[in-house]
Amino acid sequence: MKLLITGAFTSDKTQLNEIAKLGHDVVFMQNESDPLPIGAAEIEGVICNGLFLHHKIEQFCSLKYIQLTSAGFDRVPMDYVKEHNIKIFNARGVYSVPMAEFALCGVLQLYKKSEFFSKNQKAHNWEKQRNVLELFGKTVCIVGCGSVGTECAKRFAALGCKIMGVDICPYENDSFEKIYPLDEIDRVLPECDVVLLTLPLTESTKHLFCAQRLAKIKRGAVLVNIARGAVVETNALIAALGDNLGGAVLDVFETEPLDNNSPLWDMENVIITPHNSFVGDGNKKRLWNVIFSNLKGSETND
Numbered sequence: 001m002k003l004l005i006t007g008a009f010t011s012d013k014t015q016l017n018e019i020a021k022l023g024h025d026v027v028f029m030q031n032e033s034d035p036l037p038i039g040a041a042e043i044e045g046v047i048c049n050g051l052f053l054h055h056k057i058e059q060f061c062s063l064k065y066i067q068l069t070s071a072g073f074d075r076v077p078m079d080y081v082k083e084h085n086i087k088i089f090n091a092r093g094v095y096s097v098p099m100a101e102f103a104l105c106g107v108l109q110l111y112k113k114s115e116f117f118s119k120n121q122k123a124h125n126w127e128k129q130r131n132v133l134e135l136f137g138k139t140v141c142i143v144g145c146g147s148v149g150t151e152c153a154k155r156f157a158a159l160g161c162k163i164m165g166v167d168i169c170p171y172e173n174d175s176f177e178k179i180y181p182l183d184e185i186d187r188v189l190p191e192c193d194v195v196l197l198t199l200p201l202t203e204s205t206k207h208l209f210c211a212q213r214l215a216k217i218k219r220g221a222v223l224v225n226i227a228r229g230a231v232v233e234t235n236a237l238i239a240a241l242g243d244n245l246g247g248a249v250l251d252v253f254e255t256e257p258l259d260n261n262s263p264l265w266d267m268e269n270v271i272i273t274p275h276n277s278f279v280g281d282g283n284k285k286r287l288w289n290v291i292f293s294n295l296k297g298s299e300t301n302d
Contacts, residue, residue, distance in 0.1 A: 001025070001044045001065065006032045008049035008069040015288055022295055047291060050075045057081075065298060067291055071095055071148070071278075074201045074228065089294045093147045094287045098280030099198070100151035103224050104159075106249030106271050107194055110222055111135060115268065136160035141192035142176070143167075143185065143208075144199030144227060150175050152196055164188055168199070189216045194224065201228035211236035220246035226277045229253035238263055241270060251277040 003019065005011060007030040011019075016026055024045070029037050033054040036043075040055065045065035057063070057080050066076065066088040073090060081088050109115070111133040120127050140156045142149045145167040153163045153175035165179035166188055173179060180188055182204075189195060195217055199205055209223075209232040217223065223245055225232055229252040241248060247269035256275055264270055 002027065002038075002042050002062075003045040003047065003065075004029065004036075004038075004043045004051075006030070006046070006048040006051055008032065008051075009047050009287065009291065010284065011288075015292075018292060019295060024295070052076055067294055069094075069287060072200055072228065087298060089290070091287055091290055094283055094290055095278035095280070096147040096151040097282060099148050099226050099277045100155050101280075102251065102273075102277035103152050103196055103226055103249065104155045106224060106251075107135065107222055109271055110247045110249065110269065138162070138193040139164060139191055140194040140196060141166060141188050142196045142198060144197060145171075145173060145176060145179050146198065148198040148226070149196075152198060156194070156196075161194075164192065168204075186213065186216050189213070190218050192218055192221060194222050196224040197227040197231055199227050199231065201230055206230050207233045209233065209237070211239065214240040215244060217244060219244045222247045222249065224249040226251050229256065234262075241267055245269075247271075251275055 001024045003024040004027050006028075019026055027038055027043070032048060032051045036055060040059035041061050043060050044062050045067070046060075046063070047067040047069065049069045053075055057077050063084075063086055066081065066086060068076065068088070068090045071091050071094065073088070076088065113129045113132055116129050119125075135156065137160060139162045140153075141164045142152055143166045145153075145165040149165065149167075150173060153165070153173075157163050157175065163176050165173065165176040166182060166185045167179050168182050170179040170181050197209070199208075207230065211233065214223075214236055217240070221244075223232075223237070225248070232254075234254050237248065249271045250264065251273045252275055258264065258272065264272060
């Protein structure tokens with residue numbers, strides 16, 4: 001297979017040799033927005049992230065295999081992929097651990113008033129804070145119960161939280177007390193102290209958390225978004241943070257980078273990070289294992 005690998009996958013010589021041993025002819029391009037190094041019609045497989053945002057997939061008339069370095073499929077024209085029976089794999093499980101750790105860290109920062117103590121440390125100011133919360137005994141609703149959601153559930157449960165789930169396709173999962181279907185989300189939200197979003201962005205989930213739904217969340221609850229920014233309606237979120245929400249941990253936004261003038265930057269009950277929750281020192285090894293396993297499996301199935 002003529003396999004195009006982009007800079008979205010940081011490979012080394014050993015890994016490229018392992019891929020070559022499977023019988024693949026590897027072609028490399030660093031930046032996905034650059035011109036293709038060979039004709040699109042020659043390419044039979046790709047390992048990429050946003051390649052098809054810059055190059056129309058219709059050009060790749062020999063394409064039969066796609067390996068994404070991302071967990072989401074929202075940067076790929078999935079209707080075309082399905083119509084042409086192209087095998088497609090994502091990076092399921094690769095980023096789940098660091099994202100779950102990030103979510104827990106963010107909520108704890110708000111609960112334990114980390115910003116208050118950080119400012120006082122810089123000012124050499126000795127002042128106690130009596131309004132510190134515990135996670136123990138709190139109810140956490142995780143919307144999106146896949147790999148990331150499950151890893152989040154494990155970590156919050158370890159601190160004594162009750163874990164509820166909401167998913168497009170409910171299923172049995174020991175990490176959750178119960179997983180509700182998406183159309184029952186409004187009955188779950190009023191019970192939860194933390195609402196954690198890990199669901200994919202689709203037509204049905206865009207602006208799922210609009211003003212009406214945000215208003216249903218328990219007063220004082222913390223919203224965590226490590227999914228996609230467009231799952232939450234930005235203006236509605238800003239309003240809710242001044243009303244019923246106790247705080248938010250936001251790693252993703254409808255428009256990235258977040259506008260310098262956004263009021264979210266200056267809200268004391270908001271933690272903002274630049275789409276960074278997926279970063280972890282174990283990612284490279286996990287991604288390689290996923291990529292190599294899928295390539296081997298594809299060869300076997302062929």
